[in-house]
Amino acid sequence: MKKAYCLATVTCDNFALGTEVLIYSFLKYNPWFDGDIVVFIDHLSSANKARLSAHYPVKFIKRSEQIENATNRLRKHLPTLRADLHLRLLSLEILRLRDYEKLVFLDSDGMCCNNIKEVFDSPNDFLAARDGFAYEHRANELLKKTPFDALTIPQSYGQNNLIHTFNSGFMAISSAYLTDEHYQGVVSLIDDLSLWKDFGSKGFTDQMLLNIYFQHKVTLVDGRYNFMPFIEQYIHQLDKLTLLDAKFIHFAGVIKPWFNYDDSEILELAPHYLKYLHLWRDVWTECTLGSDDQFAAWKITQQYDWTEHSGAKQPLTMQALSCEYEAPLSPVKVVNQI
Structure with missing residues (x-):
């Protein structure tokens, strides 16, 4: 029998701390959840598996041979693609899960800060939040009403007709798309070299493939469900939302909250990040060190x-x-x- 719900993510040993905070914060704000938590891995140490499983009976699933072989073929043709390509493409594996009515995928570099039950209960088959491209297109509609020049926006993932695009760090997908047809359809795009030659090397990976394959099938939600400090002002000005409204904070970009930054370094580099990093650290402290008397x-x-x-x-x-x-x-x- 199908279970109602699944929370899924991707991790590796370098992201394990982030995954732990993700799972802990999700369970903290969603105490009603009794579905499966699935973590896709390429490799994960036994210590980190035990660390994650201490919070919930996590199911660890290794990547399929199909995606592994397709990734190896792609790298053979384009060896300059990013080194973590095989890890980023792991998110595509969610489409081969057949046991759930609704699956919510959250990136491991994020944390929940409110209940998201309405996402699991939504009648929409595919929910996601806007990416930077989509916010820039919305911004230009606003800029037309002002003396400011329009933003110069490159083709979204190399496609002329993609405007309403989404970030793959938050996705809620129903059983209608958790099928072999859609899994095979997305995976087949890995072998389309024309998609990668110009855009894959810039960092677009799973997000590019998912946007191309599922275009016109996704219902976009506002930044509460994928509040990215990296594009904070887009979310502030266009969605009229602040950190206080966020339900899921996603640390997309190079600044990851588990790195040992000095506050002065962040204040110089990206001062608006500091409040987000402190919030993540508070949850990490609660999650990992709450019973340490010495600490x-x-x-x-x-x-x-x-x-x-x-x-x-x-x-x-x-x-x-x-x-x-x-x-x-x-x-x-x-x-x-x-």
Whole structure:
């Protein structure tokens, strides 16, 4: 018998911390969920498998020989394609899962921050959120009403007719598309060298193939379900949404929250990322270190030191401002009025 729901993702040892936070945050905000959690892998250490399985009875599935062979053929013809191509194409494997009424795929470099049950219950066969191309097309509609020049948008994934495109980091797919016909249809595109020669080398992989194959079949949702700091202002201005509205935050791009960044480095490189990184770190702390008494004691000591010392000090810049603008009080003449 088919189970109602499945949460699926892709991981490797370099992304395992992200996957753990994804699973933990999903279960935290979706306590109703009793379906399967499927993680597609090429290779994953036994330690990381145990780490992920500690939160839920995860099903680990290795990539199929069909996709492995197709990927090897592609790399033989185009050896300059990105080194992690085989991992990125693992998301296509969701289409060979036949046991579910609705499957939700979330990238491992993301975290849930609210309930997404309505996504699983949606009557739509394929839900996804806009990618950067789609937001740029929407932005140009806005820019037409202003003195600003229109954005120069390249052809989306090399296709003239693709405008309403989506990011593959969030997808909700019903059993209508979890069929061998659609699996074979998408996988066959891996062998179409014309798609890869100009655009695959730039980084587009599974997302390119899925957009080409499923064009005109996808219902687009707003940025709440795939809130990407990388395109924060597009989501702010075009969807009228902020971080407080987000249900799934997706760290698309090169900045991954489990890397050991210094805050000053992020403030210089991408200051708007800092609030997202702190939020992810809070969930990671809750997920992995909540029962560590030594860690808790260290954090309490830090907190005490700050509240008793640093927290009582006014920043120097504010002191300077207050001194600069602090004027002596003038005597006030009180006039009795009848």
